[in-house]
Amino acid sequence: MLYLKTSDENGIISFHPLNPDEMYYKCEVCGNFYGIDNLSDFSFDEHVFLKDYICPQCEAEIEDDYELEQEEKIKSRIEKALKMDNLIK
Known part of the structure:
Protein backbone atom coordinates (compact mmCIF):
# COMPACT_ATOMS: atom_id res chain seq x y z
CA MET A 1 0.00 0.00 0.00
CA CYS A 55 -15.01 18.15 -3.27
CA PRO A 56 -18.81 18.06 -3.64
CA GLN A 57 -19.40 18.71 0.08
CA CYS A 58 -17.21 21.82 0.19
CA GLU A 59 -18.67 23.04 -3.09
CA ALA A 60 -22.19 22.78 -1.63
CA GLU A 61 -21.10 24.73 1.48
CA ILE A 62 -19.54 27.45 -0.69
CA GLU A 63 -22.73 27.73 -2.75
CA ASP A 64 -24.85 27.99 0.41
CA ASP A 65 -22.59 30.71 1.80
CA TYR A 66 -22.76 32.58 -1.52
CA GLU A 67 -26.58 32.40 -1.57
CA LEU A 68 -26.77 33.74 2.00
CA GLU A 69 -24.38 36.54 1.12
CA GLN A 70 -26.50 37.50 -1.90
CA GLU A 71 -29.67 37.51 0.21
CA GLU A 72 -27.99 39.81 2.76
CA LYS A 73 -26.94 42.20 -0.01
CA ILE A 74 -30.49 42.34 -1.36
CA LYS A 75 -31.93 42.96 2.12
CA SER A 76 -29.39 45.71 2.69
CA ARG A 77 -30.27 47.41 -0.60
CA ILE A 78 -34.00 47.24 0.17
CA GLU A 79 -33.47 48.73 3.64
CA LYS A 80 -31.28 51.48 2.18
CA ALA A 81 -33.92 52.33 -0.44
CA LEU A 82 -36.69 52.41 2.19
CA LYS A 83 -34.60 54.68 4.43
CA MET A 84 -33.92 57.02 1.52
CA ASP A 85 -37.67 57.27 0.86
CA ASN A 86 -38.24 57.87 4.60
CA LEU A 87 -40.45 54.78 4.85
CA ILE A 88 -38.42 53.34 7.74
CA LYS A 89 -36.04 54.78 10.29
Whole structure:
Protein backbone atom coordinates (compact mmCIF):
# COMPACT_ATOMS: atom_id res chain seq x y z
CA MET A 1 0.00 0.00 0.00
CA LEU A 2 1.27 3.45 -0.91
CA TYR A 3 0.78 6.43 1.40
CA LEU A 4 0.92 10.12 0.64
CA LYS A 5 2.43 12.26 3.39
CA THR A 6 0.97 15.76 3.75
CA SER A 7 1.26 18.51 6.30
CA ASP A 8 -1.18 21.37 6.84
CA GLU A 9 -0.58 25.00 7.87
CA ASN A 10 -0.35 24.00 11.53
CA GLY A 11 2.37 21.45 10.85
CA ILE A 12 0.13 18.43 11.43
CA ILE A 13 1.37 15.51 9.35
CA SER A 14 -1.14 13.11 7.82
CA PHE A 15 -0.76 9.93 5.79
CA HIS A 16 -3.32 9.06 3.12
CA PRO A 17 -3.48 5.51 1.70
CA LEU A 18 -3.24 5.37 -2.09
CA ASN A 19 -3.90 2.50 -4.45
CA PRO A 20 -1.31 2.44 -7.24
CA ASP A 21 -3.91 1.86 -9.96
CA GLU A 22 -6.14 4.82 -9.02
CA MET A 23 -5.92 8.60 -9.38
CA TYR A 24 -6.76 11.08 -6.64
CA TYR A 25 -7.29 14.80 -6.22
CA LYS A 26 -6.89 16.95 -3.14
CA CYS A 27 -9.77 19.27 -2.24
CA GLU A 28 -8.48 22.83 -2.20
CA VAL A 29 -10.81 23.71 0.70
CA CYS A 30 -10.78 20.86 3.21
CA GLY A 31 -7.52 19.21 2.10
CA ASN A 32 -8.96 15.68 1.92
CA PHE A 33 -8.12 13.32 -0.91
CA TYR A 34 -10.80 11.84 -3.14
CA GLY A 35 -10.55 9.08 -5.72
CA ILE A 36 -11.38 9.87 -9.33
CA ASP A 37 -13.92 7.45 -10.75
CA ASN A 38 -14.21 8.98 -14.22
CA LEU A 39 -11.24 10.90 -15.63
CA SER A 40 -13.41 12.48 -18.32
CA ASP A 41 -15.05 14.58 -15.58
CA PHE A 42 -11.75 16.37 -14.93
CA SER A 43 -9.82 18.83 -17.05
CA PHE A 44 -6.04 19.06 -17.05
CA ASP A 45 -3.74 22.04 -17.51
CA GLU A 46 -0.73 22.07 -19.83
CA HIS A 47 1.37 20.24 -17.22
CA VAL A 48 -1.20 17.42 -16.94
CA PHE A 49 -1.80 17.97 -13.22
CA LEU A 50 -5.20 18.29 -11.57
CA LYS A 51 -5.66 21.76 -10.16
CA ASP A 52 -8.22 23.81 -8.24
CA TYR A 53 -10.68 21.04 -7.50
CA ILE A 54 -13.19 21.18 -4.67
CA CYS A 55 -15.01 18.15 -3.27
CA PRO A 56 -18.81 18.06 -3.64
CA GLN A 57 -19.40 18.71 0.08
CA CYS A 58 -17.21 21.82 0.19
CA GLU A 59 -18.67 23.04 -3.09
CA ALA A 60 -22.19 22.78 -1.63
CA GLU A 61 -21.10 24.73 1.48
CA ILE A 62 -19.54 27.45 -0.69
CA GLU A 63 -22.73 27.73 -2.75
CA ASP A 64 -24.85 27.99 0.41
CA ASP A 65 -22.59 30.71 1.80
CA TYR A 66 -22.76 32.58 -1.52
CA GLU A 67 -26.58 32.40 -1.57
CA LEU A 68 -26.77 33.74 2.00
CA GLU A 69 -24.38 36.54 1.12
CA GLN A 70 -26.50 37.50 -1.90
CA GLU A 71 -29.67 37.51 0.21
CA GLU A 72 -27.99 39.81 2.76
CA LYS A 73 -26.94 42.20 -0.01
CA ILE A 74 -30.49 42.34 -1.36
CA LYS A 75 -31.93 42.96 2.12
CA SER A 76 -29.39 45.71 2.69
CA ARG A 77 -30.27 47.41 -0.60
CA ILE A 78 -34.00 47.24 0.17
CA GLU A 79 -33.47 48.73 3.64
CA LYS A 80 -31.28 51.48 2.18
CA ALA A 81 -33.92 52.33 -0.44
CA LEU A 82 -36.69 52.41 2.19
CA LYS A 83 -34.60 54.68 4.43
CA MET A 84 -33.92 57.02 1.52
CA ASP A 85 -37.67 57.27 0.86
CA ASN A 86 -38.24 57.87 4.60
CA LEU A 87 -40.45 54.78 4.85
CA ILE A 88 -38.42 53.34 7.74
CA LYS A 89 -36.04 54.78 10.29
